[in-house]
Amino acid sequence: MAISLIRTVLLYILIIFALKTMGKRQISELQTSELVVTLLISNIAAIPMQNTGQPLISGVVPIIVLIAFEVIVSMLMLKNSKFRRLICGSPIVVINNGKVMQNELKMLRMTIEDLFEELRQMDVFSLADVSYAIVETNGKLSVLKKTDKQPPDASSLGVVVPDNGIEAVVVSDGEISDFSLSLCGLSKDWVDGVLNGQNININDVFIMTANKNKQYNIIRKEINK
């Protein structure tokens, strides 16, 4: 039991390190090779965790080799577009200028029902609304609606919208975030000034958000009775 416990802790640390080395991506955004490597790592790690007769190193070595190759392959893909196409493939246009490309769908082994399902998930309920649809290398569908079906934006309406920048959480549970402050171009002194002006102790702040135009919102901590 103790061996399993220690091995699990060690493998957990190794898996966290492995995933961190592979980079920050959601499962749905993973390329095929990354998904395969992630699944393999989890499977390989489980063997020495459960079977204490198996040396730990027999699980550690394949994990390290998989991470190393994943990093090397990603680096080669960055440097060489041909290699990237070889590993990841190319995006495939399935709707071109409103026309469904049947051969491409067949090649992707994607039925028209699958295409409609994907479109519906993107709030597109009529094929007539679509100008282009592209299946990306990670399997996701990107859709460009026809111009008359696209929602108007501020520039097309001729409206000038003030740029407030990003609203960031500058104080969370009484703790100031230096990263968020730098993101908004604000300082600790400004936060202190605002809180002093409102007679609020920083420890009483649940969340304080702010943007680069110094617009802020404070939520105080609830007092437990």
Added chain:
Amino acid sequence: MKNKLLTVSILIALVLGACAYEMITIDNVFKDSCEIIDSMSDLERQNKKDELLEASDKLYQLWGKKMPILSMFVQHEIVDEIEQSIAIIKSSVEQDDSDTFQTEITRAAIQIQSLRDTEFPYIENIL
């Protein structure tokens, strides 16, 4: 990206080092054990009891010393089986049990040979 590449290079170097260390260790243990086992067979044939006892002690100690290292790389069951055979060889020499000695010395030699054969990256093992 450069940092990641450096990290994985270090990791690959460590893994290759571990693989090389494993092969060297197994090869050394194989050679030393086979040498002792061969000499033990000769000594038994020549009926040199004291020297045979000394050789069986040497083999037992060699495995006692190398077993923790081998267990890091090889399935524990395989190493345990060899250690068990060596312990039986030692007791059979002490008890002057020639039949058990012959059986176990042959078994140990096969097990050690098999350990080397299965752990080395030969094409048949890779495939």
